[in-house]
Ligand code: HEC
């Protein structure tokens with residue numbers, strides 16, 4: 194193409210041999226026509242390439258500037274979407290025709306200033322300005338003339354942002370992309386600038402509620418709140434707004450997610466230490482759901498109306514009057530009749546012959562709750578039996594020994610008893 198122009202220029206030089214005489218630019222006439230750092234090649238050659246010579250030397254406007262320019266330049270309007278400024282305006286709205294001091298004979302040094310001749314500058318200049326916009330180079334994302342993409346983008350909406358932000362590309366087969374990302378980043382971010390941090394379209398703390406009102410309403414209304422969710426609606430403590438390798442856009446694997454916070458002294462409103470990391474990691478027998486890496490089998494991470502943000506009821510006391518529904522948290526997965534019947538050979542192994550010892554301990558007005566004997570998260574004894582259990586300020590020893598067909602306890606509650614499923618010990 195360059196060669197073509199060069200040839201053309203040479204041709205012009207020959208056909209107007211002695212051009213100096215005919216020059217329109219003299220010390221008197223049109224002397225500022227070439228006052229540019231770079232002169233547009235045809236201007237340097239002959240004014241009549243573009244202008245018509247009229248007898249009375251009256252200036253005649255060039256009839257169709259764009260067509261005229263396109264005679265030598267690649268058609269700037271050959272793509273699907275043509276910039277209004279080009280289709281219904283002139284090349285000269287943005288370019289000087291005779292030459293220029295800046296790139297591509299533009300009328301301003303900064304490209305954004307060229308755009309701001311027509312476009313409102315305010316939306317581009319809010320408190321938080323996107324990096325590339327701050328540099329003023331709109332062409333990093335937009336074509337100036339025409340494009341096959343919406344909004345004259347240099348690349349389709351889907352990939353324009355990840356061209357630079359490759360870490361936000363969650364389109365891989367093993368990755369899970371947050372649904373709104375499929376429609377492009379501008380569902381949540383302004384590509385130009387915004388009054389909110391990270392050029393978000395709303396405050397980071399309110400953004401999620403625009404689409405997840407059910408959850409954010411619940412987070413506000415539940416009786417037992419999980420502080421990390423409620424304080425400033427920090428959904429991003431656990432979720433990545435863009436995507437993740439894990440379900441539910443969790444930042445890390447579900448188990449690690451919980452344990453990474455619960456690995457230190459976390460004193461709750463009740464004065465209890467919520468460091469669960471030690472218990473889970475240092476004990477041999479982990480509870481089924483935890484083995485599966487699933488704390489949310491029992492807890493609702495967003496808070497709940499039940500004690501300890503459990504998904505269902507569980508008594509918070511050491512003693513409580515028996516009612517099946519009080520243990521709904523356990524009976525979601527375990528046999529709900531566990532402590533209901535006095536005699537059984539099927540419902541539980543905690544029995545002396547057919548005498549149900551779960552019934553004996555749990556099913557009474559001053560029934561012991563499961564925590565009296567079980568450590569729910571993990572334990573070093575089989576069947577999640579605790580070594581000791583908190584009883585007021587005392588840690589009451591449980592003293593459990595398991596045998597093939599039963600076991601024995603030497604707790605702080607009573608003298609040592611044993612049970613045997615095959616050969617009744619007590620004969621009751
Ligand atoms: C590449 C094409 C081209 C060449 C070559 C060219 N011009 Fe122009 N010129 C234009 C265009 C386009 C305009 C704007 C016309 C309009 O507004 O209608 C223009 C405008 C003008 C104007 C009127 C407005 C102004 O800027 O003062 C004058 C005078 C002028 N040209 C003189 C010249 C002279 C003298 C030369 C040779 C040194 C020359 N032109 C070479 C394209 C050209």
Ligand code: HEC
Nearest residue numbers: 198234235242258261262264265284285288290296297298
């Ligand atoms: C007679 C042929 C011809 C016409 C008509 C013409 N140009 Fe050019 N233009 C050239 C040549 C030759 C160059 C120098 C080529 C190069 O450096 O790539 C050039 C360079 C340019 C450049 C700078 C390109 C760059 O990469 O920096 C711009 C912008 C430009 N022209 C715009 C226009 C506009 C706007 C018009 C119409 C007003 C126009 N041209 C009309 C031949 C022409």
Ligand code: HEC
Nearest residue numbers: 259262263266269278279283284286287297304307332337
């Ligand atoms: C809305 C403003 C605008 C209009 C109107 C416009 N251009 Fe441009 N043009 C630009 C900008 C901005 C650039 C520089 C892009 C960049 O950063 O590379 C440019 C670059 C160019 C270049 C340099 C090579 C290239 O493609 O990057 C040429 C040649 C050119 N324009 C020709 C034209 C012609 C011919 C017309 C009319 C048909 C025209 N322009 C209309 C803004 C405009």
Ligand code: HEC
Nearest residue numbers: 277278282286287304307308310311331335337343344345
């Ligand atoms: C001469 C006036 C003018 C200039 C200069 C101008 N534009 Fe435009 N632009 C328009 C008009 C008119 C429209 C169509 C109406 C609208 O969307 O505002 C438009 C539309 C757009 C659109 C939306 C296209 C769509 O499909 O919705 C983008 C993006 C755009 N311009 C970018 C730019 C950029 C980038 C620049 C600077 C390089 C620029 N404009 C310079 C007049 C201009």
Ligand code: HEC
Nearest residue numbers: 305308312317325326329330331333334335344353379384
């Ligand atoms: C980082 C890429 C990027 C940069 C840089 C950028 N834009 Fe955009 N622009 C976009 C995207 C993406 C859209 C489509 C937004 C949407 O989906 O609403 C857009 C839309 C637009 C629109 C049409 C819709 C609207 O918001 O009015 C205009 C006009 C526009 N941009 C002008 C500009 C101007 C002027 C500049 C330089 C100051 C600029 N853009 C810089 C990516 C960018």
Ligand code: HEC
Nearest residue numbers: 324325333353354356357358378379382383384390391392
């Ligand atoms: C041309 C490269 C480029 C493109 C394309 C691009 N960005 Fe950026 N983006 C940057 C740079 C550079 C920064 C500043 C990085 C920094 O400060 O560490 C940035 C920063 C950001 C930030 C962080 C702002 C903050 O306060 O930390 C967000 C959000 C962002 N971009 C979103 C987008 C979106 C959405 C798109 C697509 C519309 C996009 N980017 C396209 C280069 C780009």
Ligand code: HEC
Nearest residue numbers: 354355358361373374377378380381382391397400429434
């Ligand atoms: C559902 C809303 C949403 C969508 C869609 C979205 N983001 Fe974000 N983005 C956020 C939020 C919220 C933040 C604030 C930081 C956080 O919560 O981690 C953020 C922060 C960022 C940051 C700065 C902080 C960081 O993590 O580097 C960049 C860059 C970014 N987003 C780029 C993108 C890109 C690129 C896309 C599209 C591929 C995109 N975002 C789509 C909500 C979104």
Ligand code: HEC
Nearest residue numbers: 401405408409412421422426427428430431432441489494
């Ligand atoms: C303490 C970590 C944590 C915080 C903070 C958190 N989430 Fe979640 N979220 C999770 C976990 C874990 C899951 C998966 C639940 C499951 O496995 O049943 C989840 C699931 C979800 C789901 C999909 C399943 C559903 O219940 O619809 C949405 C939507 C959601 N969270 C939105 C939010 C919003 C909005 C916020 C901020 C108000 C938030 N999350 C704060 C941990 C958290």
Ligand code: HEC
Nearest residue numbers: 372373380381400401403404405428429432434440441442
């Ligand atoms: C523009 C609307 C929109 C915004 C804003 C938004 N989301 Fe979503 N989100 C969705 C949609 C749509 C789904 C898919 C819902 C479905 O499949 O039921 C979804 C799904 C989710 C899921 C479940 C993902 C899964 O694997 O099923 C989580 C978790 C989530 N969003 C968290 C968030 C968080 C945290 C924020 C704030 C940073 C947020 N969302 C902001 C629209 C949004």
Ligand code: HEC
Nearest residue numbers: 417419420421430450451454459461462488492494501502
């Ligand atoms: C970002 C840190 C963080 C993450 C992640 C986190 N937590 Fe918490 N959690 C806390 C803090 C701090 C407290 C103590 C403050 C409070 O809520 O009273 C707490 C309290 C709790 C409580 C006691 C609630 C009550 O009613 O007193 C439970 C149960 C809990 N978290 C379980 C979980 C589970 C399950 C997960 C994983 C889904 C998880 N946490 C993830 C920080 C975290």
Ligand code: HEC
Nearest residue numbers: 451452455467469473482483487488490491501507564569
């Ligand atoms: C099988 C159901 C279940 C699973 C699974 C479970 N929890 Fe719990 N969690 C409970 C119950 C029940 C309590 C109340 C215990 C009590 O009061 O003795 C509790 C209490 C807690 C407490 C309060 C401190 C304490 O020791 O009582 C934290 C913190 C906690 N769980 C975190 C987690 C984390 C983190 C996970 C995943 C590693 C997890 N839980 C898995 C049922 C469960």
Ligand code: HEC
Nearest residue numbers: 480481482490491522523524525526527563567569576577
């Ligand atoms: C989300 C389902 C689920 C919930 C809720 C649940 N568990 Fe479990 N539990 C299991 C699974 C799975 C096992 C492992 C069974 C196995 O290894 O054969 C298990 C094992 C046990 C064991 C040891 C049994 C054995 O054979 O090793 C005890 C004791 C136990 N759970 C008590 C409880 C208590 C008390 C609660 C209520 C706080 C509870 N569970 C809630 C799923 C659950």
Ligand code: HEC
Nearest residue numbers: 520523527540541542543554561562563565566576599600
């Ligand atoms: C007095 C202590 C004690 C109490 C209170 C107690 N358990 Fe147990 N539980 C045991 C013992 C001991 C075993 C082991 C039986 C065996 O395998 O020999 C056991 C076993 C289990 C098992 C394994 C299956 C089975 O029944 O053999 C589950 C599940 C279980 N208990 C759930 C619960 C639930 C739920 C509660 C509260 C409603 C509870 N336990 C209360 C002592 C107790």
